[in-house]
Amino acid sequence: MPRVISITGQKGGIGKTTSTIHIASRLADMGFKTCIIDFDTTQSNVTRSVIGPIWESDEKVRGICDVMANGGSLDEVFYETDRENLYIIPSEKKDSRGANYNIEALLNQLGLEGFNLLKELIDESQKIGECHFVLIDNAPSLGITTVSSLLAADYFLIPVQTSDLSMESIGDTITAGLKVKKLQNPYLEPLGFFISSMDKRPKMAKKAIHELTDLSEQTGIHFFETIIPISSKFAFLPRERKTIFDVTKTSERGHKEYLGLVDEVLERIKMIETHESQSATTRSPGKEA
Numbered sequence: 001m002p003r004v005i006s007i008t009g010q011k012g013g014i015g016k017t018t019s020t021i022h023i024a025s026r027l028a029d030m031g032f033k034t035c036i037i038d039f040d041t042t043q044s045n046v047t048r049s050v051i052g053p054i055w056e057s058d059e060k061v062r063g064i065c066d067v068m069a070n071g072g073s074l075d076e077v078f079y080e081t082d083r084e085n086l087y088i089i090p091s092e093k094k095d096s097r098g099a100n101y102n103i104e105a106l107l108n109q110l111g112l113e114g115f116n117l118l119k120e121l122i123d124e125s126q127k128i129g130e131c132h133f134v135l136i137d138n139a140p141s142l143g144i145t146t147v148s149s150l151l152a153a154d155y156f157l158i159p160v161q162t163s164d165l166s167m168e169s170i171g172d173t174i175t176a177g178l179k180v181k182k183l184q185n186p187y188l189e190p191l192g193f194f195i196s197s198m199d200k201r202p203k204m205a206k207k208a209i210h211e212l213t214d215l216s217e218q219t220g221i222h223f224f225e226t227i228i229p230i231s232s233k234f235a236f237l238p239r240e241r242k243t244i245f246d247v248t249k250t251s252e253r254g255h256k257e258y259l260g261l262v263d264e265v266l267e268r269i270k271m272i273e274t275h276e277s278q279s280a281t282t283r284s285p286g287k288e289a
């Protein structure tokens with residue numbers, strides 16, 4: 001069974017999509033079979049950045065929206081990518097008649113079943129079952145799609161952009177995750193929050209680190225040591241369907257930090273799981289290291 005990590009955040013532009021792609025790509029490069037689920041179904045930015053805008057192609061490529069709306073298995077929309085070990089369940093944005101999908105409304109209509117649909121689909125997928133990691137990219141909201149992603153996840157990870165530091169929104173995201181853990185998904189663990197794009201102004205950087213350290217102390221949620229710097233290279237990557245690992249040397253800004261972030265993510269998971277096994281908490285069956 002894979003470890004399912006939901007990349008969450010109430011706001012847009014905080015680095016959810018960029019970090020989903022980079023963490024997943026690095027895990028794949030390390031030899032872990034990794035699948036990205038594009039669950040920001042209105043923007044479909046992960047899909048656009050990894051395999052291109054499938055909704056613009058003549059032949060209709062199915063994705064997660066069609067499976068949710070019309071039935072089927074995620075195995076039918078589990079695609080290879082150009083990167084070895086990296087797979088994607090894309091969001092196709094538009095239905096066969098060219099109308100935009102509204103997955104939020106669809107899940108709301110289904111009520112309780114809607115909240116659990118993503119989890120059920122993941123649990124039933126044989127291909128996902130063969131992965132080591134699943135990373136879910138989410139919409140910039142704490143609505144039903146993000147909640148259902150938290151219900152399906154083992155971990156949630158929160159990116160923070162320091163140029164638009166909103167402690168309230170980070171706090172709300174933490175609260176939402178912990179509420180889902182308490183009420184519905186006891187296996188959900190917060191991995192923590194990390195700076196996905198550090199302001200270059202020293203004063204702002206200092207302030208951000210100070211405020212985030214305080215938040216970590218108040219909430220008990222881990223603040224990652226690795227800080228991703230701002231790099232103009234990130235802006236061009238989606239169009240070229242590349243990652244920072246493909247276009248820069250290991251020592252360059254952003255590249256080495258994303259390598260470090262993934263090491264830290266793996267360390268955190270190991271630490272949490274060791275602690276859990278010592279305190280004899282049973283995880284979902286088959287989650288062996």
Ligand SMILES: Nc1ncnc2c1ncn2[C@@H]1O[C@H](COP(=O)(O)OP(=O)(O)O)[C@@H](O)[C@H]1O
Pocket residue numbers: 009011012013014015016017018019045140196197198228229230231232234235236254
């Ligand atoms: N470290 C970084 N340096 C510079 N730009 C970045 C960095 N990380 C992300 N970005 C850019 O910030 C914008 C928002 O990031 P994105 O991952 O799409 O956020 P979200 O998915 O939360 O909306 C994108 O244009 C992306 O290229």
Ligand SMILES: [Mg+2]
Pocket residue numbers: 016017018040043045138
């Ligand atoms: Mg996004």
